[in-house]
Amino acid sequence: DAKTTQPTSMDCAEGRAANLPCNHSTISGNEYVYWYRQIHSQGPQYIIHGLKNNETNEMASLIITEDRKSSTLILPHATLRDTAVYYCIVRVYGSSNTGKLIFGQGTTLQVKP
Amino acid sequence: NAGVTQTPKFRVLKTGQSMTLLCAQDMNHEYMYWYRQDPGMGLRLIHYSVGEGTTAKGEVPDGYNVSRLKKQNFLLGLESAAPSQTSVYFCASSYPLWTSGQGYEQYFGPGTRLTVT
Numbered sequence: 001d002a003k004t005t006q007p008t009s010m011d012c013a014e015g016r017a018a019n020l021p022c023n024h025s026t027i028s029g030n031e032y033v034y035w036y037r038q039i040h041s042q043g044p045q046y047i048i049h050g051l052k053n054n055e056t057n058e059m060a061s062l063i064i065t066e067d068r069k070s071s072t073l074i075l076p077h078a079t080l081r082d083t084a085v086y087y088c089i090v091r092v093y094g095s096s097n098t099g100k101l102i103f104g105q106g107t108t109l110q111v112k113p
Numbered sequence: 114n115a116g117v118t119q120t121p122k123f124r125v126l127k128t129g130q131s132m133t134l135l136c137a138q139d140m141n142h143e144y145m146y147w148y149r150q151d152p153g154m155g156l157r158l159i160h161y162s163v164g165e166g167t168t169a170k171g172e173v174p175d176g177y178n179v180s181r182l183k184k185q186n187f188l189l190g191l192e193s194a195a196p197s198q199t200s201v202y203f204c205a206s207s208y209p210l211w212t213s214g215q216g217y218e219q220y221f222g223p224g225t226r227l228t229v230t
Contacts, residue, residue, distance in 0.1 A: 034218075043117070043203050043221025044156065087155065100146070100171065101205075101219060103155030 004088045009108040012082075018075040020107050022088030025069040031090045033064060035073045036101070039084040044103075047073065047086075078111045085109075114139050117222035119204050125228045126194045134189040134225050136204030144207045145187040146171075146219065147179060149200040156203060162187055163209070194229045201226050 005023040012018040024033065035047040048055055048062045050071070055062045061074040075082055087106040120135040136145065143164050148156040148171075158171030162181040176198060178190045187206075191198060205219040 041201065041224065043205070043223055044219075045221070046218030049218075100158055100161060101156070103148075103157070105155055 018078040037084040119222040138206040142206035
């Protein structure tokens, strides 16, 4: 699985969009970008994933650059409850992959009032 | 659905003692995982299972054993606890990645906080 690089920490004002970047310059063609978050030592929670197209769900949007070497997770209207550590993970999708997640250090997002 | 549950939530052990952590899921998932998380670090995979009766080693398997006798349960054992095993342990489960329409995410339990003195 490709390695990812994320900023250690970020701040965001409540009600504003939070944009969390992730670099994955060695990503392969069959590797997906996944985002999870972990709120205050709870179990990690899945947010979103994508291959090359931009994706949106009820929690967030995922923007992947055309060369797929980086991506951005967007929380459109951050709330205090979005304060968490956000993990960007790249993994293979398919029968040869056993679903293992390789967690890095993640980005600690602090949403401020 | 309860999702993924872990027992116990907290435990304090003395060096050399043994214990078993229990993970249960009610989502009929094939895959199950055990991770550990040390302070300020990301999660690291200990062992995983791709089906009943099968287990495999992850990144940090030393000092741990696992068993998957029933599809819904995944047990993590510490035979002789050491202070280095002080950590928070998370269990997770998921469908196989290629199962179309079933979703791709791993579901995590609330964690077990283990202290070894």
